[in-house]
Amino acid sequence: MGCHKPRDTIIDPDRYARSVHASLDCNTCHADGFATFPHQAKRADAPECMTCHAGVDTPPYDFVHIQQGVQASIHAQMAGGEFACTNCHSPHYFVPATRMSDTPSAVRIANEPCLHCHAEGDASGGAGQPSVAKLATQHQWLPHWQLHLLNAPCIACHTTGDQRADAANPKLEAQRTLHVVLPKEQALRDCVGCHSKNSVLVSKLYAYLSLKEQTERGWLNAVLFNNAYLVGATRNRWLDWATVALTAATVGGVAIHAAGRWLGARLRRKS
Amino acid sequence: MSRDYGTYPVWLRCWHWGNALLFVAQLVTGLSLHYATPGGPHAGFRAAMLVHNTAGILLTAFYGWFLFGNVRYGNGRFYLLAPGDLTRGLLLQARYYLFGIFRGDPHPFPHNAERKFNPMQKMSYLVVMGLLFPPLIVSGWALFFPARLPASVFGIPGVAICALAHTYLGFCLSLFMLTHMYLATTGDTVGELFRVMLVGASHSHEATQATPPTAEVRPTS
Secondary structure (H helix, E strand, C coil): CCCCCCCCCCCCHHHHHHCCCCCCCHHHHCCCCCCCCCCCCCHHHCCCHHHHHCCCCCCCCCHHHHHHHHHHCHHHHHHHHHCCHHHCCCCCCCCCHHHCCCHHHHHHHHHHHHHHHHCCCCCCCCCCCCCCHHHHHHHCCCCCHHHHHHHCCHHHHHECCCCCCCCCCHHHHHHHHCCCECCHHHCCCCHHHCCCCCCHHHHCCCHHHHHHHCCHHHEECHHHHCCCCCCCCCEEHHHHHHHHHHHHHHHHHHHHHHHHHHHHHHHHHHC | CCEECCCCCHHHHHHHHHHHHHHHHHHHHHHHHHCCCCCCCCCHHHHHHHHHHHHHHHHHHHHHHHHHHHHHCCHHHHHCCCCCHHHHHHHHHHHHHHHHHHHCCCCCCCCCCCCCCCHHHHHHHHHHHHHHHHHHHHHHHHCCCHHHCCCCECCECHHHHHHHHHHHHHHHHHHHHHHHHHHCCCCCCCCHHHHHHHHCEECCHHHHCCCCCCCCCCCCC
């Protein structure tokens, strides 16, 4: 890094230090062809991710399932064997959701690879903001479409929600489905998919964050509450129950009062 | 005998029923948005949102109509609290609802051309239209512009504050509507007050009751 740091031409050392691979030396992956300068190695000589990760079948990751998901995705179907993990997940900067402390940065990091290709050349976002203007045509059917694109992970709508019924471990199965990127025609267009008690946002990108926070102070989907408010998804079970109890008490009170009036009138008629 | 009260002019009755219809629409669509469930009608969420937004804009206009009508046509004077309304007046009215109504006692504050509301009505209408409705409208309009709301107020997103205020103010007003509908059955007959609000005329209490109620509120010293 001593050579590359002065101009940051290739790798941002600060971001690398925060990435999941920060503990690895450069030559763990870039082993051969770097003894002399100019380096003899090419990017294509870098090892495949599955060289290290194949067979790693211990929670929280199951790369076998993940690979199956990628192969079923529209990306792999269109690019064939050319499509690699690194097309979306930078080996130098990737931060898994388990390490993210807040949802805005989780969304930004998750959407970065999508926008890198699908909003290529779009500079509408300004400093530090993702650029989404190029995606307006496809997403303008959403109310406040910019807010949706800036605050929701693309994969919430653009990956399959279908889990295999025979999946032994639903959490590992979710890792597969998260990688099955759908053709755009099959993207989720049902608002209730996110705007409901069982929001797909919580079962997709926020799966790990939400495990920590989903029951915090009675808030359903508490992790969303830390980021924004979603009608239908941001609910508090205690407040919901309080409204039901108060409504029942009001209806009950009215019924008792009405019964008392009816009985009183009847008694007066008799006397 | 029937006569026109003169206190339920056409503009007021149209406002009342229009407001009621719009509020029911808000209640139904608001509940369907809050308790949205996968598997419902595909367009249900979007339709509920469009109806909720449209009815919200109309309700704002109706609120303006209510304020204008009360000032322009003098209806606002019926809401003014008289001395003693909040003390002895509330006590008498509460005692009537808790005991007298079951015995068939006369209304302590019968309505007439000069006194349209009892003290409890005045207070509840002032709270509803003066304290609860304005923030409900403001929070609803704020949610039309979520990007302009502050990202965080004391650690809570501005959108969440507006949405929570909007939801639970709406809930409080729904409970008001429920009790309002029930208390509307406490006229001389169950349907009398509904008829008054529909056609603007009714049998007067004075004409139908053997002993005219004469409870008067005196200022407490």
